[in-house]
Amino acid sequence: METQKIQVPDWAYEFHGHKCPAMPIGYRAGLTAMKKLGVEKASNKELYLFCENGPAHAAACFLDGVMASTGCTYGKGIVEKLNYGKNAIVLVDLKTKKAVRVSMRPAFFEKALNSEFVKLRKQKVEPKDIKPELVMPLIENVKQMDENVLFSVSEIFEKNVELPKGTFDWQNCSNCNEIVFDNQSKIIDGKRVCIPCSQK
Ligand SMILES: [Zn+2]
Ligand SMILES: [Zn+2]
Structure with a gap:
């Protein structure tokens, strides 16, 4: 062979x-x-x-x-x-x-x-x-x-694998102003913030 x-x-x-x-x-x-x-x-x-x-x-x-x-x-x-x-x-x-x-x-x-x-x-x-x-x-x-x-x-x-739904939606973090996609950002006190800023 x-x-x-x-x-x-x-x-x-x-x-x-x-x-x-x-x-x-x-x-x-x-x-x-x-x-x-x-x-x-x-x-x-x-x-x-x-x-x-x-x-x-x-x-x-x-x-x-x-x-x-x-x-x-x-x-x-x-x-x-x-x-x-x-x-x-x-x-x-x-x-x-x-x-x-x-x-x-x-x-x-x-x-x-x-x-x-x-x-x-x-x-x-x-x-x-x-x-x-x-x-x-x-x-x-x-x-x-x-x-x-x-x-x-x-x-x-x-095997069933569910991919997370992708997003094209973004906003500026109200704290650092960097662009963050909606599925990873958080709303704190009515303001959209990125994860690192949400932990400060
Ligand atoms: Zn190597
Ligand atoms: Zn931020």
Whole structure:
């Protein structure tokens, strides 16, 4: 069986800021989930991403890769971090309400966490200071690895996600004068104020 080598675009590394193996793994996890759902990268709000990453742990760079391949970004408001401390995602097709969960297989993840790269990271060496000779083979490995070795992919299941209703309505905060959208502002003593001003 021939394994197809995945291409990770240069802009994804630029966006992420450095070269590491976890971002490309996330990129592939997104591709795998989209393939299973039969969907394309979100140009608007077609998809919704739940990422099980925690706030701070090894290989959390994964999420930037998923955002890059799926188009599920924080700016579009279609990502939610669950903070489970796990490298897994649930991708939802908002149109059909079909979802799939893609998680890193423990055997592969364990090998990655025992790599020289992670050992150096543990010693507080930043990814950009780790020699390309060490990083690039890991990235190449991720790009050509059999998908079934990298990930466990669930059956498709139903998931209902309600996106908050967007608004184009705004007002100037009566305290700081900055523009604040109506669904986040508060009325205090009959005056419209932004959240930071409401806490003063
Ligand atoms: Zn990284
Ligand atoms: Zn204000």
